[in-house]
């Protein structure tokens with residue numbers, strides 16, 4: 001366990017604001033992660049050449065004092081022993097609060113690594129408020145304004161003195177999954193259904209990309225990473241419409257993902273907007289699972305709806321369809337299973353000899369139409385890369401490969417290369433290229 005800095009404090013003292021300030025994002029992350037009870041959130045940060053994991057134990061939103069104490073106890077047991085430094089945050093504007101004293105009691109055994117952070121000291125006038133917090137009994141007190149960044153540098157200078165290592169390791173391996181869909185189709189409900197139970201064993205990592213949160217979780221020994229852009233705080237002066245913004249957000253998530261779950265509302269069937277989002281996934285050659293959610297209020301049977309979806313979203317013919325009732329957790333296991341299957345195809349790598357055999361088999365069955373009276377030949381074929389599986393053909397007439405034929409060809413390739421559930425990218429090159 002290395003270089004862990006834990007933020008603790010009662011609700012509303014500014015823990016998240018400090019967290020964001022420390023990871024150095026202007027509109028970084030997590031106001032509230034929609035609906036998911038977040039116990040804590042972690043991110044990698046750096047100060048004075050030292051890396052550390054900063055942990056916001058933000059989930060303390062108790063109704064009662066008893067509940068708060070129970071929560072604090074949990075955090076103290078799970079997080080505090082692993083921490084190199086504890087940032088105990090209090091509210092300098094409001095003054096000392098009985099809940100602060102409660103939390104302080106639990107921190108005394110660890111007093112030598114506690115820095116008491118008096119937040120919301122936005123100006124000189126408020127500095128006199130700091131004095132009363134000395135009664136909490138911690139030696140090192142730092143008046144700061146997390147919002148304005150005041151005093152945070154001094155605080156971090158002190159923090160890094162406690163850190164032993166230079167670098168920290170974070171695990172970022174796993175299938176990257178994004179949930180894409182119109183508002184209200186049930187994305188958050190699905191994510192909740194997935195993240196409940198014991199599946200979340202790792203906590204969110206922010207800060208790997210500028211404006212997305214990655215939530216790693218395990219299911220049946222498989223690692224997944226949920227890409228979430230929904231919890232990202234919006235820049236305050238967005239001039240574009242909401243519509244534009246949410247498409248932008250979807251694009252970001254699609255770009256970061258390996259497998260996109262395109263969620264549609266089964267009570268309405270596929271809409272124009274669903275088609276548009278599906279098109280974005282297809283054009284980026286991402287793996288895809290189509291999720292027909294709200295099956296409990298669908299006017300169609302699964303078979304009927306499948307027919308409609310296949311017709312409307314014909315260009316996602318490689319994507320399996322899963323039927324779910326997110327609010328009841330129905331279909332969720334099946335969904336995770338399909339994500340895994342799609343990912344396996346998405347990362348398949350075939351030998352050149354195998355690819356060549358498949359290509360020539362297709363050509364012998366149905367070659368491209370003759371080009372200017374000449375036969376179209378493929379000299380050589382190979383798989384250039386995975387994610388997506390990318391097949392390169394070297395041909396005498398690249399212009400002879402028209403869209404229609406290419407679509408047919410890709411479909412056959414998927415069959416012969418046994419890549420049933422992932423898109424294939426076909427690159428046609430002339431001999432000179």
Ligand SMILES: Nc1nc2c(ncn2[C@@H]2O[C@H](COP(=O)(O)OP(=O)(O)OP(=O)(O)O)[C@@H](O)[C@H]2O)c(=O)[nH]1
Pocket residue numbers: 009010011012013014015016017018058059060061093119120121122144145146147148
């Ligand atoms: N004036 C002032 N307000 C601040 C400062 N830091 C945070 N706030 C405000 O205090 C409120 C609570 O901030 P959060 O960062 O959400 O507090 P939190 O401790 O994470 O709260 P929970 O998520 O409920 O645990 C917000 O309205 C912030 O804008 C500060 O330095 N000065």
Ligand SMILES: Nc1nc2c(ncn2[C@@H]2O[C@H](COP(=O)(O)OP(=O)(O)OP(=O)(O)O)[C@@H](O)[C@H]2O)c(=O)[nH]1
Pocket residue numbers: 034181182183184185186187188189190293294295296297324325326327328
């Ligand atoms: N009947 C039914 N209702 C559902 C189902 N899944 C979600 N809902 C409801 O649909 C509404 C929207 O669900 P959310 O999960 O918030 O949808 P979302 O796609 O995350 O919405 P945005 O955050 O606006 O993008 C909520 O009222 C859910 O309770 C389902 O399977 N069946």
